[in-house]
Amino acid sequence: MSEVILAVNDVTKSYGDNKALKGMSLELKSGEILGLLGPNGAGKSTLINCICGLLKPDSGNLKMFDLDLKDDRQLIEARAKMGVVPQEIALVEELSAYENCMYIGGLYGLKGGELKDSVEEALNFVDLWDRRKDRPGKYSGGMKRRLNIACGLVHKPTLLLMDEPTVGVDPQSRNYILESVRQLNDEGTTVIYSSHYMEEVEALCDHIVIMDLGETVAEGTFSSLIAEVNDTETINISLAKPIDDTKVLAEIDSIPGVTNVENNGTELSVISERGNNNFNEIIAKLGEFKQDFTSIDLARVSLEDVFLDKTGKKLRD
Ligand SMILES: Nc1ncnc2c1ncn2[C@@H]1O[C@H](COP(=O)(O)OP(=O)(O)O)[C@@H](O)[C@H]1O
Ligand SMILES: [Mg+2]
Secondary structure: OOOEEEEEEEEEEEEOOEEEEEEEEEEEEOOOEEEEEOOOOOOHHHHHHHHOOOOOOOEEEEEEOOEEOOOHHHHHHHHOOEEEEOOOOOOOOOOOHHHHHHHHHHHOOOOHHHHHHHHHHHHHHOOOHHHOOOOHHHOOHHHHHHHHHHHHHOOOOOEEEEEOOOOOOOHHHHHHHHHHHHHHHHOOOEEEEEEOOHHHHHHHOOEEEEEEOOEEEEEEOHHHHHHHHOOEEEEEEEEOOOOOOOHHHHHHHOOOOEEEEEEEOOEEEEEEEOOOOOHHHHHHHHHHOOOOEEEEEEEOOOHHHHHHHHHOOOOOO
């Protein structure tokens, strides 16, 4: 078993009457990429800011290794092991990319050759070394974001907190960022990654916490979360021509696992219990009745379905 590096226990935080965190708990194990998935306003940034000490929680406990993050001195010690990539890009406009990284590295106590080498490494990592002399004002949204990531990495943190790092970036930078997170994780960095994009969380995170309105609504791996909500799958088939002989519908309906068959013109939907592997049989039956098809779509269950099931709302409204 990997060691627990961060333990968040029953943390609450309000802004006036607005309860942004209503008792969040989670455990993060060394080597994980933990995904915080939730819509705007779920409390992701509030939680990340409580972890890195930018905000003080109202109640509850936060521990990194055996350091109590509510204690100022222990928080400073813990912060040296944390890197933060905040949701709002935080760069000094008057400084070049290189100077921004030097500045942040200096704040973390790096000096001299070690500082220079670390900055070079971080800027190379986000592919901005060639543009190091430019000020952030000359950068695209994606490049600013990558520079922000470099700033979060200069001191080689054990735990990297990334708050919606792909919002407002072009697809190319987005892929670059996702790949970088994977690479950092392969090299041993533990990551907390917040996002409202379920595809990113699904692709990147082994441990997923789905949040809404300051609470955990579901937690687990992608497959355990999917298994919690859904025991059917739908196969949507577009037929080349409408059904000739309705006997085919009855025969598909009697295939083991099939619970419902709906037909409307050339559209055919077959609902089936999950894990029956009756896909080939359904296709074979259409072949038997000479019903050609133009496309087949096996509707995949997604984290969106999990969110809908648990909250009655869509992740993206
Ligand atoms: N500085 C703030 N002052 C007042 N309310 C805030 C502030 N920051 C966040 N909130 C509120 O707290 C809740 C959680 O926000 P936030 O943590 O930013 O969620 P997320 O990052 O998931 O979008 C929201 O209702 C938001 O409006
Ligand atoms: Mg946020």
